[in-house]
Amino acid sequence: MMSTISFNAVLVTASSSDPLPDMEEFRNSAPPWLRPLIIGPTWSEMGMSRDGDINGRVHYAFLSEGSKDGRDEAKEAQKWRDRFAELFVDIPYVDIVQVRYGGDHRWDGNDPDIKYLGPERDEE
Numbered sequence: 001m002m003s004t005i006s007f008n009a010v011l012v013t014a015s016s017s018d019p020l021p022d023m024e025e026f027r028n029s030a031p032p033w034l035r036p037l038i039i040g041p042t043w044s045e046m047g048m049s050r051d052g053d054i055n056g057r058v059h060y061a062f063l064s065e066g067s068k069d070g071r072d073e074a075k076e077a078q079k080w081r082d083r084f085a086e087l088f089v090d091i092p093y094v095d096i097v098q099v100r101y102g103g104d105h106r107w108d109g110n111d112p113d114i115k116y117l118g119p120e121r122d123e124e
Contacts, residue, residue, distance in 0.1 A: 005103035007064035010081045010117070015093035016043060016056030023060065026087060030080055037063040037077075038084065060088075066103075085117050 014020060020041065027038045040060030062084045067073040081098070088094050096117040 004069045005066070006069055006100050007066060007102040008078065008081065008098065008100050009064050010062045010085050010096065010098050012040070012060040012085070012088050012094060012096050014058050014060075014088060014091050014095075016058045018091045018093055020058060020091070021087040023087075026084065031076070034065065034077060034080055037065060039063065060084075089117075 023038070023040055027035050030038060038060075039062070040058070042059045044057045044059065062081045065073060065077040067077065085096050085098070088096055098115045098117055100113040100115075
């Protein structure tokens with residue numbers, strides 16, 4: 001059976017006023033071949049809010065390694081992407097998504113898959 005090629009990435013946006021993980025420590029703990037795929041923090045300033053605070057956001061990404069699904073490299077990279085997402089789940093104002101796209105996935109007639117990873121939000 002042939003393996004499918006798909007690209008998998010995790011994207012994170014958090015409030016810059018929240019306590020943020022030590023990304024350099026995480027990046028350095030990853031295997032060398034994955035380190036260039038771990039991006040951030042990248043800061044954006046959205047302007048002033050009504051109460052005078054800066055509405056800053058900070059962005060992170062763990063990009064796809066591009067290997068075929070089911071291969072050892074793909075499995076290891078996914079474990080690291082899962083660990084990456086777990087760094088952020090306790091942050092109050094954060095959005096974490098996993099995106100699966102491209103490669104053979106698009107030729108199978110699939111649109112990109114976007115999965116919200118958290119955190120869980122209480123209904124108001």
